[in-house]
Amino acid sequence: MIKKRILVILGLICGLIIVADMFLSIPWLDEIGHILLEGTIIIGGMAVLAGVINLLYHNAERLEEKSSRPGAIITLICLLGTFVMGVLPNASTRLWTYEYVLIPLQSTFTAILIFYVMETAFLHFHTKGIEAALMLGTCLVLLFIQLPISASISPIFVSLRQWLYASPIAYGARGILIGTAIGVATSSIRLLAGKNTIAEAEE
């Protein structure tokens, strides 16, 4: 428990230095903050390396099981292939992979979402309640006013779009941002104060 307390105190000190460095312009504080930030990057790099080793180890284990062997082989080939292409001096292979493999694959995954969106839309309307009606109304209005053709039908739609963006959407966005900021601040203070971690250590 003492070890954990020491770690919490170290974390608290580091966090406070970073926060102070953000607001104060003191040379020695800047220097320490700089070293800590660089340390964060090194730790992040090590975490990625640990993740790669873990992925290799996990999939090597999966190779022993017949049912999960194909997936494990594909994962390992992709991992090692990406690594080899990354260290090759010629960037053209990497660019080719990026343009003709990664972009189509990721775009396909994103495009598949529309099928689920449509199915969800159907289900929402299927339930036929106040929420569904609100969802339907909002969805249709937002879809329609975003169409350029709506402007040619009536200038009212342009004004409506501007009003929606300027008022309800902006207010909602501000509410989300402020709420998130308060939540992050609260969590950060609790973390810096070691409140959660010390309690866990004592348990």
Add this chain to the structure above:
Amino acid sequence: MTICPFCQASNKPGAEQCKSCGRHLTTMQCPHCGATNSIQDLYCVSCFSLLHPTAETEKALAASPKVISAEPDQTEEKASEPELTDDQTDKQAMHPAAPIEDDFAQEQLPITSISSTEESSWPQLVPSPDDELGNIDDILDINTRTMEQPDSSAPGYRRPTSRENQLARLWQQIGIKHAPMDEGRHNLSESQEKRTTPRQRFLIYILTFALALLPFLTKGQITDALTTDESASGLLASELAIVPTDQPVLISFDYDASYAGELLPVAKNVLNTLVVRQVPVLTMTTRTTAADMSALVLSSLEADTLSVEWTDLGYTPGQTGLRLLAQSWQAAFPLCTTESTQNATQVSRVLVFSDSLETSLAWIELFGSQVDIPIQMVVTERIYPLLLPYEDSGQLDLLVSGVSATPDEESQIRGSDASLFLLVGVLVLAIWGTWTKSHESVGR
């Protein structure tokens, strides 16, 4: 080695059934709806009911003085159950999942049922002050009250607190009969009937696919009333026209390949304009998945890229990288030459292509708040409304969305047609969904 979660017996890796107790090791059926779940799931994927007794429920059970024997007298239990009315029989027929719940309770927990006879014979015990989950008597009182629908104005009646309701719900989830959430359970079963059937799903997918193909057939003729004069692409072009040519522009490619379709055409157009105007360009990214995006865009430019001063600073890790960038360019890009980073300090503006709200906010809050360089952003339509407050407040110099900023007019028109067809599709599904519900109701 796989440990059976029920009997703790050791089994071979990959074994599907326990060699000791014979139960499935990989899947289990939800006690409420009968859906198949992974054994590791805590909640049912279908009805979100609790699948395993958690530490809290076990603690509640341990704290309860009314734990009954694991093998109740079935005859007594049957005798204590009231006869079902016709309506209740119909309900039970409609929700065949109900008996499964009882089986689950018998398998998972020492408690199987609480009959009214047993309930009346329980002694009144004083709750322990250390019992964080409260007194079980209170919970069961709620159950009794809920079942009997007592008069709320009667003397001595107390509304159950939210914590008591929560605990009662917990009891219901672990399979105790006569819990106050019985009604809710029936509602859950009814909602399951509102899932799409395979036939409906097939038709929805076919419709969606057809709607996605239509813009290519119509070639934008349906929404040819589109005007581009006041579009975001015009706004972006006018901004690029006044960029000074003696100072470099920093462009950050912070979007994944999945949004390349939306942002790549704009990025190409922007870089092409800057290259034609002989503006020095610096490129970078804060995303590992976008490390090659700048090279990809530059390699596809129509203009002669050899005549332009272009430096790729490379990758800096996310928020930490931007925080370092605000302090020192050399620290953020230690592998770059000193000349490149010195050049970077003369940047006239930062242009960010982003698909992520977090990345955009990091640019504004971690970089923009420390460095006095105007930030302009081209973002996906998805996060555009969320960043509008920052443009209003002046923290962002320019904000445009990728869809409307696409310079290719044909792409814009096709996108416009696609939106129109999406609207039509949603309308069709709305009518169909509503009609199907009405039709089923009439059928019943």
